[in-house]
Amino acid sequence: MKRSAYIGDAGILSGGGPLVKQPLIVNSGSGSVTAPVTCRATIYAWGGGGSAPATGGGGQCGGGGGGGAVYKVVNLSPGQSISYSVGAGGPAPADSTVGSAGGNTTVTLPDSSVLTAGGGGGGGFNSGGPGGAAGSASGGDLNRPGGTGGAGTGNVAGTTPTGGGAGGAGGASNCGGGGGAGGFSDRYADFIGGSGGAGGSGGLAGNAPGGGAGGKSTGGTGNAGAAGRVIIVLTS
Secondary structure, rough: OOOOOOHHHHHHHHHOOOOOOOOEEEOOEEEEEEEOOOOOOEEEEEEEOOOOEEEEEEOOOOOOOOOOOEEEEEEEOOOOEEEEEEOOOOOOEEEEEEEEOHHHHHHHOOOOEEEEEOOOOOOOOOOOOOOOOOEEOOOOOOOEOOOOOOOOOOOOOOOOOOOOOOOOOOOOOOEEEOOOOOOOOOOOOOOOOOOOOOOOOOOOOOOOOOOOOOOOOOOOOOOOOOOOOOEEEOOO
């Protein structure tokens, strides 16, 4: 079976053989995947990134936090299913309003255990413009938190977590950068989290999967965090 260009050599990555089903790559919604034969499932999941505020009145805007990331390998029998729900990015807030947290991405295994890639926190407005909290991660063989959003005061950059996407640069006018999403690029080059958006006069939304948004100093609507993602690869 042809391998996905995004996945690369999925059999080597998972320690298994050829694909038994086309890889599942989803950026929104929920669903499930069922094993057609005895196989191994390699799972990657990212939570949504936090959004960041905008201000046209000289306030301080913190960047949104990056989503956490989870990696897990499980063995499946024919007919067993893995269900998933992908966390959305934090929605763009109204002017001078704090950002919103990204949604948690969850993956439920046949034994009912749950993998959780937490969403990043929303960036704060005024009071120093605190950066959004890093998304957490639990239940996996590897659990990688996201990066924290940068504080608005001092134009602080978002942080870059281990194996994850780069934190967004801090911008002028007291706007922090978004935190990068957690990831696994230190192990597998293709599986990096999304980078955080830069703060500044325009500011930038977070990059998929799971990057936190940068603060925006020109008013209007703030910037949204990026949606999470689930990848499930079944190999023999």
